[in-house]
Amino acid sequence: MERRSFLTTGVGTVLAFAFFPACARPKEETMAQAKQMNGFEPLSKPKAEWKKILPADRYAILFEESTERAGTSPLNEEKHAGVFICAACYLPLFSSEAKFDSGTGWPSFFQAMPGRVGTRRDFKLILPRTEYHCARCGGHQGHVFNDGPPPTGQRYCNNGLALEFVPEGQALPALRT
Numbered sequence: 563m564e565r566r567s568f569l570t571t572g573v574g575t576v577l578a579f580a581f582f583p584a585c586a587r588p589k590e591e592t593m594a595q596a597k598q599m600n601g602f603e604p605l606s607k608p609k610a611e612w613k614k615i616l617p618a619d620r621y622a623i624l625f626e627e628s629t630e631r632a633g634t635s636p637l638n639e640e641k642h643a644g645v646f647i648c649a650a651c652y653l654p655l656f657s658s659e660a661k662f663d664s665g666t667g668w669p670s671f672f673q674a675m676p677g678r679v680g681t682r683r684d685f686k687l688i689l690p691r692t693e694y695h696c697a698r699c700g701g702h703q704g705h706v707f708n709d710g711p712p713p714t715g716q717r718y719c720n721n722g723l724a725l726e727f728v729p730e731g732q733a734l735p736a737l738r739t
Contacts, residue, residue, distance in 0.1 A: 635722020
């Protein structure tokens with residue numbers, strides 16, 4: 563392949579993805595919109611405080627946007643009824659009813675609880691992706707894709723270390739302040 567056609571094709575591909583029709587993208591919801599919808603107060607805590615509270619691996623994922631290795635989270639196998647909460651601030655993010663096995667190696671959900679996550683575009687891998695964060699503390703959870711099952715067609719691909727699971731019947735922990 564000639565260099566010129568390679569560059570032209572590469573640029574065209576990037577531009578096509580960047581300007582892909584909005585109807586094919588997940589609905590983008592800003593953090594402010596998510597907070598307004600749910601009525602909870604944002605938690606503004608300096609990263610230095612989060613670093614003291616959280617184990618290093620969780621801090622790296624939640625506040626430095628790292629990613630755990632695929633297949634390493636015990637939450638992949640979690641099949642009990644309950645709620646998945648943000649591992650930083652304890653805001654409930656997903657119901658177990660929305661969890662499915664995506665085969666990706668990360669816990670996956672077809673929808674988040676209303677108003678619990680905010681999204682933004684991510685170009686870290688050159689092609690745009692939609693990353694999502696806890697709407698309360700801003701902790702990075704993962705990325706959402708349009709290849710999930712019905713009824714939404716979305717796949718919220720979550721870092722297991724960014725979540726904790728609370729089984730049905732067990733009290734949710736108080737939100738961190």
